[in-house]
Amino acid sequence: MKENSVKIRNIINRFLYKNIAKPIFFHIDPEKVHDTMIFLGKFLGSNIITRSLTSIFFNYSNKKLEQDILGINFKNPIGLAAGFDKNASIVKILPSVGFGYAEVGSITGESCEGNPKPRLWRLKKSAGLVVYYGLKNDGCAKIAKKLKNEKYTVPIGVSIAKTNSRQTAKKEAGIHDYVKAFSMLKDIGSYITINISCPNAFGGQPFTKAEDLDDLLTEIEKIPCSKPIFLKLTPDLSAKELDALIHVCDNHRIGGFICTNLTKDRTNEEVKKHLKDSNIKMVGGISGRPIKELSIKLIDYIYKKTKRRYIIIGCGGVFSAKDAYEKIKAGASLIQLITGMIFEGPQLISEINQGLVTLLKKDGYKNISQAVGRYNSP
Numbered sequence: 001m002k003e004n005s006v007k008i009r010n011i012i013n014r015f016l017y018k019n020i021a022k023p024i025f026f027h028i029d030p031e032k033v034h035d036t037m038i039f040l041g042k043f044l045g046s047n048i049i050t051r052s053l054t055s056i057f058f059n060y061s062n063k064k065l066e067q068d069i070l071g072i073n074f075k076n077p078i079g080l081a082a083g084f085d086k087n088a089s090i091v092k093i094l095p096s097v098g099f100g101y102a103e104v105g106s107i108t109g110e111s112c113e114g115n116p117k118p119r120l121w122r123l124k125k126s127a128g129l130v131v132y133y134g135l136k137n138d139g140c141a142k143i144a145k146k147l148k149n150e151k152y153t154v155p156i157g158v159s160i161a162k163t164n165s166r167q168t169a170k171k172e173a174g175i176h177d178y179v180k181a182f183s184m185l186k187d188i189g190s191y192i193t194i195n196i197s198c199p200n201a202f203g204g205q206p207f208t209k210a211e212d213l214d215d216l217l218t219e220i221e222k223i224p225c226s227k228p229i230f231l232k233l234t235p236d237l238s239a240k241e242l243d244a245l246i247h248v249c250d251n252h253r254i255g256g257f258i259c260t261n262l263t264k265d266r267t268n269e270e271v272k273k274h275l276k277d278s279n280i281k282m283v284g285g286i287s288g289r290p291i292k293e294l295s296i297k298l299i300d301y302i303y304k305k306t307k308r309r310y311i312i313i314g315c316g317g318v319f320s321a322k323d324a325y326e327k328i329k330a331g332a333s334l335i336q337l338i339t340g341m342i343f344e345g346p347q348l349i350s351e352i353n354q355g356l357v358t359l360l361k362k363d364g365y366k367n368i369s370q371a372v373g374r375y376n377s378p
């Protein structure tokens with residue numbers, strides 16, 4: 001499809017989403033809408049006709065967006081973040097929507113119902129969500145069985161986490177749970193993410209403590225696996241805690257960091273500045289615009305500190321090509337999102353990719369790799 005036709009198609013899609021679909025969705029319980037989208041995604045991904053039609057309405061490709069990272073070819077840098085496709089149900093439709101890759105999960109050692117409902121809220125004025133799902137998923141055994149013989153047209157990351165339960169609260173039991181999920185899922189997809197930053201699980205985030213992370217990675221590395229491993233970080237770490245985690249990773253086989261997961265810290269000035277909804281009393285982690293600056297700060301810090309030793313995936317508050325480009329220039333090679341798509345519509349993926357091509361051209365870069373980290377190493 002020609003660039004101008006894509007632009008017009010996206011304008012029409014945006015208009016329809018903002019004026020028809022979104023007003024309806026935003027009047028319905030968010031978890032019900034999420035479940036309905038998974039059901040629809042499963043159906044659209046189930047056969048070549050619906051996949052091709054979805055592609056006509058949403059896809060976009062451009063050579064300038066292609067990158068080879070840690071041995072994986074990404075056709076574009078925009079991926080679906082973990083937490084939307086918890087049980088890897090809609091992987092087949094995601095490339096047609098325009099995603100260059102997707103991360104499924106987080107998947108845990110045991111199946112988990114998650115926290116009691118309600119557990120997902122919209123912050124309409126702040127362009128964010130409050131998430132209290134608590135790692136709801138079918139568990140590693142069932143999901144591994146389902147995905148065993150699947151072939152994918154884009155890279156798939158598999159996010160693993162510790163089961164949200166009292167039984168995994170002790171360190172040894174927690175490590176055992178991660179190791180179980182890792183062993184079962186290591187042969188699926190293109191990379192593995194170790195999520196140590198779920199804000200809503202029983203017992204908190206023990207593996208954000210350097211010595212506990214060291215023990216966890218030591219056990220994980222006993223299992224042979226040649227795929228890249230990413231670590232997903234919380235934005236709520238002090239510089240000292242972050243330095244200690246990076247130091248641990250330097251002694252292990254970590255290929256990169258995902259910056260960032262949801263924030264729990266509602267006292268952070270950057271977060272408070274963007275919290276415009278009144279009476280935000282619900283428990284849970286915050287996504288979207290309120291965490292955009294936290295994500296950029298984390299990318300910036302890690303990029304400068306580690307001098308390109310790690311690949312960075314930028315995640316948090318991406319609502320436009322400009323938001324994505326800002327993270328790329330700070331040092332992110334890839335981007336992930338969820339909340340932007342919910343507030344702006346599924347055409348956002350193609351809008352961002354096309355917008356990135358325009359921004360690259362404007363800055364005189366031949367491809368996306370040339371822009372990575374340019375704020376920090378001009």
Ligand SMILES: Cc1cc2nc3c(=O)[nH]c(=O)nc-3n(C[C@H](O)[C@H](O)[C@H](O)COP(=O)(O)O)c2cc1C
Nearest residue numbers: 081082083105106260261287288316317337338339
């Ligand atoms: C509904 C929902 C569920 C999520 N569940 C997970 C999860 O299971 N694992 C994880 O690593 N991150 C999870 N996240 C965090 C996202 O992957 C992402 O880090 C965060 O939402 C920031 O990106 P965004 O502002 O584009 O939404 C979840 C986010 C949302 C909105």
